[in-house]
Amino acid sequence: xxxxLTVGMLGEKSEPVTSHNTAIQYGSGSVAVYATPAMVGLMExxxxxxxxAHLPEGMSTVGIDLKIKHTAATxxxxxxxxxxxxxxxxxxxxxxxxxAFDDKEQIGEGSxxxxxxxxxxxxxxxxxxxx
Numbered sequence: 001x002x003x004x005l006t007v008g009m010l011g012e013k014s015e016p017v018t019s020h021n022t023a024i025q026y027g028s029g030s031v032a033v034y035a036t037p038a039m040v041g042l043m044e045x046x047x048x049x050x051x052x053a054h055l056p057e058g059m060s061t062v063g064i065d066l067k068i069k070h071t072a073a074t075x076x077x078x079x080x081x082x083x084x085x086x087x088x089x090x091x092x093x094x095x096x097x098x099x100a101f102d103d104k105e106q107i108g109e110g111s112x113x114x115x116x117x118x119x120x121x122x123x124x125x126x127x128x129x130x131x
Contacts, residue, residue: 011050
């Protein structure tokens, strides 16, 4: 299995802020601004977009650690964009620096670790929990 990743690879993901991704909708707060859980998902998605297309068929990544700060509120109607930079490769463990921005400013930052997995084996192991 050849994994063709290099430190410095970049990825991003963006989404509009709507009533569907506010703190109220997520139940993470009582204000109609972009939810921290939504930002986390966007940041993880940017990491996925950085590496998954470069992995062999049948391989993917899963998140295993996340440290973030959500530093500014974003109102409904703006767009949020997350950027990820692959900063480390240690076997199947990948480390990323992540940042999030709205149309005006940086709204979050942190680090994220993902682990490269064989999707079929991963799902078999997860499914075995039901037995």
